[in-house]
Amino acid sequence: MTVAQSPIRRYTRTAMVLHWLIALLITINVALIWSVDYIPEERIRFVIDSHKSFGITVLGLVLMRLLWRAANRPPDLPDSYPRAEKRTAHAAHIALYVLMIGLPLSGWMHDSAWKAAGEIKMSLFGLFEWPRISWIMNVEPVTKERLHSLFGGIHHWLAYGLYGLVGLHIAAALKHQFWDGHAELQRMWPGRDAAEPATPSSPAPRRQA
Numbered sequence: 001m002t003v004a005q006s007p008i009r010r011y012t013r014t015a016m017v018l019h020w021l022i023a024l025l026i027t028i029n030v031a032l033i034w035s036v037d038y039i040p041e042e043r044i045r046f047v048i049d050s051h052k053s054f055g056i057t058v059l060g061l062v063l064m065r066l067l068w069r070a071a072n073r074p075p076d077l078p079d080s081y082p083r084a085e086k087r088t089a090h091a092a093h094i095a096l097y098v099l100m101i102g103l104p105l106s107g108w109m110h111d112s113a114w115k116a117a118g119e120i121k122m123s124l125f126g127l128f129e130w131p132r133i134s135w136i137m138n139v140e141p142v143t144k145e146r147l148h149s150l151f152g153g154i155h156h157w158l159a160y161g162l163y164g165l166v167g168l169h170i171a172a173a174l175k176h177q178f179w180d181g182h183a184e185l186q187r188m189w190p191g192r193d194a195a196e197p198a199t200p201s202s203p204a205p206r207r208q209a
């Protein structure tokens, strides 16, 4: 008797490219800001400016990713995953999106409340001027100073949230792959539709976004 096989349900190429590009840019951005304590004084401005540019790029890419996701439903998780794990994965993905938007947004707000923001323009990779958030720039100095610390604090704590959640996200992906024996990483990696063992009663595959 031949055992029925269910093909791996993959994300679309566009979703994969955006996932890995955003993950790479976030990693670079965190490395850049961590390097600030170890680099010569004269390079710090360049590094922080690059951090802002990468961060704004991440914001744009995440918004594109969400638009793409709205139009192209992600593939369902394998039927064999326990319901609780499916719910947890779904909640973790929502939280990751909240952080991927909240971090650059709070950084942009923090930067807009910087007292020197009026004199030192922000430029996206030195290509063109990137606007600051005008209502924040225009508040009176004492409030602006408070907002600067507030948004800086939010930015700082969201970064800790991101470290924790990305750590769990990677651990969960590796657990599904190597502990449970599912083709988990392949869902986010292009390839031919290799089959994953399934029960003979598995439903026929449907084309996924």
Ligand code: HEM
Binding pocket: 019, 022, 023, 024, 026, 027, 069, 074, 077, 093, 096, 097, 100, 166, 169, 170, 173, 174, 184, 185, 186, 187, 188
């Ligand atoms: C900064 C780093 C990362 C972030 C912010 C991130 C974020 C996300 C998000 C938000 C999703 C859900 C996609 C959606 O449903 O629209 C996802 C899916 C996924 N990620 Fe990541 N990711 C990161 C790094 C990684 C790494 C390093 C791995 C590999 C170990 C990985 C493996 C996966 C896999 C396999 C999926 C598909 C989950 C599924 O089965 O549906 N991610 N990621």
Ligand code: HEM
Binding pocket: 025, 026, 029, 030, 033, 036, 048, 051, 052, 053, 054, 055, 056, 058, 103, 104, 105, 107, 108, 109, 110, 111, 155, 156, 159
């Ligand atoms: C992927 C997006 C981003 C990530 C992951 C990120 C992460 C971080 C982290 C981890 C820190 C150090 C916080 C601390 O230890 O207190 C930081 C600082 C900072 N970030 Fe971001 N950030 C992002 C986007 C942005 C954006 C878009 C801007 C501005 C437009 C920005 C502006 C800043 C500034 C001004 C600092 C303080 C730098 C200093 O004075 O040392 N960030 N960021």
